[in-house]
Amino acid sequence: MTLPVDLSTTLGNAWFPTPIFTASGCASSGKELSQFFPLKDIGAVVTKSVMSKPRHGRPTPRMAETPSGMLNSIGLQGPGIDSFLANDVPWLLEQKARVIVSIAGETIEEYSTLARKLRSVSGLSAVEVNISCPNVENRGLVFACDPDASRRVIDGVRKTIGGELPIIAKLSPDVTDLASIARGVVDAGADALALINTVLGMVINLDTMKPHLGGKTGGLSGPAIRPVAVRAIYQVHAALPQIPILGMGGVASGRDALELILAGASGVSVGTASFGNPTALISIQNELRDLLAARGFATVQQAIGFAHRDESV
Amino acid sequence: MSSINRSAVQRKVTIVGNKRVGAYHQILLNVGDLVKSCKPGNFIAIAVGGESSKMVLRRAFAISRVSDNSQYGGTMELIVAPHGSGSRWLCAQIEGTELDIVAPLGTAFGIPTEPINALLIGGGYGSAPLFGLADVLKTRGCKVDMLLGASVGSKIYAPMEGKRSVNSLRIYTEDGSMGETGRVTESLLDIVQQRGIDVIYSCGPMAMLAAITALVADTEVIHQCAVEEAMACGIGICMTCVLPVTNSDGTTSMLRSCIDGPVMDGSHVRWDLVGKVPEVQQ
Numbered sequence: 286m287t288l289p290v291d292l293s294t295t296l297g298n299a300w301f302p303t304p305i306f307t308a309s310g311c312a313s314s315g316k317e318l319s320q321f322f323p324l325k326d327i328g329a330v331v332t333k334s335v336m337s338k339p340r341h342g343r344p345t346p347r348m349a350e351t352p353s354g355m356l357n358s359i360g361l362q363g364p365g366i367d368s369f370l371a372n373d374v375p376w377l378l379e380q381k382a383r384v385i386v387s388i389a390g391e392t393i394e395e396y397s398t399l400a401r402k403l404r405s406v407s408g409l410s411a412v413e414v415n416i417s418c419p420n421v422e423n424r425g426l427v428f429a430c431d432p433d434a435s436r437r438v439i440d441g442v443r444k445t446i447g448g449e450l451p452i453i454a455k456l457s458p459d460v461t462d463l464a465s466i467a468r469g470v471v472d473a474g475a476d477a478l479a480l481i482n483t484v485l486g487m488v489i490n491l492d493t494m495k496p497h498l499g500g501k502t503g504g505l506s507g508p509a510i511r512p513v514a515v516r517a518i519y520q521v522h523a524a525l526p527q528i529p530i531l532g533m534g535g536v537a538s539g540r541d542a543l544e545l546i547l548a549g550a551s552g553v554s555v556g557t558a559s560f561g562n563p564t565a566l567i568s569i570q571n572e573l574r575d576l577l578a579a580r581g582f583a584t585v586q587q588a589i590g591f592a593h594r595d596e597s598v
Numbered sequence: 599m600s601s602i603n604r605s606a607v608q609r610k611v612t613i614v615g616n617k618r619v620g621a622y623h624q625i626l627l628n629v630g631d632l633v634k635s636c637k638p639g640n641f642i643a644i645a646v647g648g649e650s651s652k653m654v655l656r657r658a659f660a661i662s663r664v665s666d667n668s669q670y671g672g673t674m675e676l677i678v679a680p681h682g683s684g685s686r687w688l689c690a691q692i693e694g695t696e697l698d699i700v701a702p703l704g705t706a707f708g709i710p711t712e713p714i715n716a717l718l719i720g721g722g723y724g725s726a727p728l729f730g731l732a733d734v735l736k737t738r739g740c741k742v743d744m745l746l747g748a749s750v751g752s753k754i755y756a757p758m759e760g761k762r763s764v765n766s767l768r769i770y771t772e773d774g775s776m777g778e779t780g781r782v783t784e785s786l787l788d789i790v791q792q793r794g795i796d797v798i799y800s801c802g803p804m805a806m807l808a809a810i811t812a813l814v815a816d817t818e819v820i821h822q823c824a825v826e827e828a829m830a831c832g833i834g835i836c837m838t839c840v841l842p843v844t845n846s847d848g849t850t851s852m853l854r855s856c857i858d859g860p861v862m863d864g865s866h867v868r869w870d871l872v873g874k875v876p877e878v879q880q
Contacts, residue, residue, distance in 0.1 A: 310837075317834040317857070320603040333837075341852050341875050348830045348838035352652045355830060359837045362852055499873060507654045537654075560831035561645060561654050563608055563700060 290577045291584040292570070294328065294551050296529045297451025297476030299410040301328040301383055301552065304585050305542065305570040308533045308556030309334055309387035309413055309455070309479075310359065311506075314373035315380070321563040324382035327570065331531075331554060332373065334389035334415040337398060339365040343420060344499030349488040354507030354535070355557060356486050358500035360420045361389055366402050378408045385453070387413040391426065393434070397441040404446055412450050413531075414442050414475070417457035417482035419504045429457040429482070432466050436473040443474030453531055455479035458510075458517045464524035477529040479554070480517045484510050507557040511535030515548045522549025522590050537565065539572020546573075546585065547592040602857060603833055605635040605702050613695045614670050621752045622723055623689040624662075625676045627697065633664035633672035637706035638731035639824055639861040642676065643832035645698040646684040657684040658832045660801065660824065660860070661702065663730030674701075677726035677755055703832050705861040707731050707799050707822055713739035714796040717789065718764075719782050719810060720746045721802020722753050727824060729760035731799055736763040743793055744768070745786075747806070751776030783809045787817075795819055800864070802826075808869035821864035827855040842871035850876040 294304040306329040312318055315330045324330055342362030349356045363369070366388075377384045386409055390396040396414060403412055416438050417429035428434040439454050446452070454475040460466055467478055483504025490497040514534025522530060532550025536542050537558040545553050558565035582588045615626030643656040662675040680689040691697070707727075710716075716735050718728040725746050732742045742763060747770040748754045754769055754776055761767055769777025770784060778784070783806070789795070800810055801824040814821050830836040833856065840852035841859070844866050852875075853859070868876065 311835060313835045313837070316602045320606055320833075321608060342837070342840070344873050344875050345838070345840060346828055346873075347840070348828050348836070350653065350655050350830075353654060355655060357830070357836065357838060362837050362840065557654060560836050561656055562698075563831075563833055 290574050290582060292574060294585050296411055296453060296531060296552055299451045301410070303328040303570055304546065304552040305566055305573065306385070306531065306552055306554045307331050307559065307566065308554035309415060311556035311559055314369070315377050315382060318559065318563060319380060322567045324377065324380045327566050328552060329383035329385050329410055330377055331385040331413055332369070332377075332387055333363060334361055334387040334418060335363050335366050335369045335399070336361055336389050336391070337366055337395050339363065339368070346497060346499055349497050349503065351486070351488065351505065352509060354505055354509030355560075356488055356498060356503030356505055357483070358420050358498040358503035360500060361418060366399055370402060370406055374406060374409070383410045384408065385411045385413050387415050387455070389415040389418055390438070393437050393441050396438050397445050400442040400445040404449060409450060411453055411477070412442070412446065413453045413455055413479055414439060415455045415482070417455050419457065419459070419483055419485045419502065420500055427457060429455070429466060430460055432469045435466055436469045439470045439473040439475050447474050451476040453477040453479050455482055457482045458513050459485050463517055464520055467521045467525055467528070471525060471528050477531060478521060479531040479533065480521060481510070481514045481534045484513060506535065508535040508537055508541075511541060515544055518545055518550050519548040519592065523593060523596075526590065536569065539569050539576050542569050542573045543576050543588065546588050547590070549590040549593065551589050603703065606700055606833065607632065608698070608700045610696050611699050613691055613693055613697065614673065616689070616691065616693060619677075619757065620755065621679060622755055623678045623680060625678055625688065627674045627676070627699070628670040628672070629664070629674045629699070629701070630672045632701060633666045633674060636661055636664045636674065636702040638727055638734055639704070639706040640702035641704050641832070641860060642674070642699055642701035643703060644688065646687045653684055655830050656700065656832055657688065658703070658829050658856070660727040661730070662726040663733065677723050679723050700832065704856055705859055707824070707861050709734055709738060710740065710797065713741070715741045715794050716743070717793070717795045717798045718742060718744045719798060719800040719802070719806075720744070721782065721806040722748045723755050724802030724824070725755045727801055728799065729757065729763070732760070732763035741765050743789070743795075745770065745782045745789070747771070747782035747802070749773065782806065783813060786810065786813050790814065790817065790819055797822065800824070804872060807864060811864035811867065811869060815865065822861055823864045824860040825855050825862055825867070826860065829856050832856050842868040842874070842876050844868060852876070
């Protein structure tokens with residue numbers, strides 16, 4: 286007999302009934318997946334990173350499958366914040382889904398402007414500040430690769446919305462010292478961290494003998510990057526054990542979700558797995574419940590960071 | 599609930615037939631009552647490679663036709679070219695194999711309420727969904743003519759039983775190994791004029807769809823084409839399969855070919871901008 290497991294979790298002061306979330310950029314604004322399961326049945330919908338203005342994104346081809354993964358090069362295509370707040374958020378709240386809005390900006394000011402617009406919206410659970418999208422025109426614009434720029438973005442968002450909504454800073458694994466970037470954004474006011482964004486990669490097409498993607502480089506996702514995610518979460522949780530982590534990177538099964546939780550994740554986002562399986566979130570959630578029960582965990586909380594036990598500080 | 603993907607279901611189905619036809623495989627799936635929601639032009643997304651596969655993405659295939667009166671109940675036919683690792687895996691599966699599918703997906707060809715003169719144009723295995731479409735058009739009293747083209751004769755897919763619903767069939771190959779030498783666009787305008795064509799339905803390579811659109815641009819002919827763009831998910835969440843499409847206000851949007859397609863009005867697609875990014879209109 287398996288005992289019921291309490292799957293509830295928190296990120297900052299936001300509560301979620303389960304730790305399984307969509308991953309930003311892998312569920313649009315939820316409508317597409319709602320045909321396959323009720324969105325209220327998962328922990329939260331993390332919406333695709335939205336910018337101030339409508340955006341076309343990058344040219345096609347935008348996708349290349351790779352062994353146990355894929356590269357994407359979308360470039361933050363989206364409707365812009367005004368249309369998003371008018372159309373997508375009310376619909377999500379009607380579904381009784383918990384909503385984490387992901388924002389992305391080209392400048393530090395744009396993030397603050399976006400955060401200000403969120404202040405007028407009630408019912409949101411948290412804001413994810415995506416400072417690590419690899420698919421931007423100028424790689425120098427990846428704020429999360431620059432400790433000072435990362436801090437300034439989060440500081441601007443905190444001044445606008447801090448204390449009202451938990452701020453989750455989404456970081457890139459493509460840095461030398463992830464723990465120091467994490468410490469910087471936490472000092473600047475991030476309540477939680479999202480780890481990891483995709484890993485920068487490239488595929489060369491042997492027919493054209495040129496980079497396959499329209500944007501040349503793309504973000505690698507899928508099971509191929511899961512060990513990178515586990516390492517990143519483990520390192521950051523060791524450095525900042527009090528800061529909740531929304532973990533992501535190649536989670537395709539309950540086993541994978543548990544691995545990230547044991548490394549230190551309080552919640553787990555599922556991205557690329559939904560591309561291959563529209564009901565992946567539900568099966569991962571069910572598998573996770575069984576795996577926790579089989580290991581004697583009565584709550585998810587007990588399993589968070591469990592891989593760090595017995596380690597000297 | 600949402601209007602997006604509203605007929606789609608994820609289901610385990612069984613392969614009940616797999617035979618080679620020229621360069622292609624004709625694969626028959628027992629899909630049960632799913633056939634009732636499938637329309638010509640819709641597609642199916644299939645998980646490939648088995649449980650330990652390194653292929654993480656589904657493969658999308660046009661639904662060639664469905665039948666609800668076969669010995670298995672509802673069956674769905676696919677025409678698959680084994681040219682990539684996913685399609686090769688699928689073509690190697692034997693009868694009795696269970697597949698994880700999501701279907702039906704995408705838009706369908708618009709079926710006229712009045713009997714019209716329709717011209718169906720297929721390039722390569724792009725002809726697959728056209729035979730099912732021809733059946734439906736014929737039941738509406740339409741006159742259906744068909745043009746098929748491919749680089750070589752072995753890549754023409756034209757099953758005997760599929761020809762029943764077609765008034766005439768012309769075949770073109772670039773090397774002349776079957777039918778006439780050349781492309782389907784060779785004498786397209788003459789055919790349109792002689793036969794009083796009202797609507798062209800097409801499926802095949804993007805260059806062919808663009809060429810047809812250009813040829814009929816100054817005519818009254820409506821061109822409904824099924825586009826093909828690389829997809830990761832098939833259900834609208836990955837944003838990889840976008841095409842530049844003109845909106846009613848003249849602006850251009852990058853629309854998903856899995857949700858707003860695969861069937862699109864050819865005259866709305868900005869073929870000149872495929873693979874580029876439109877100017878941002880503020």
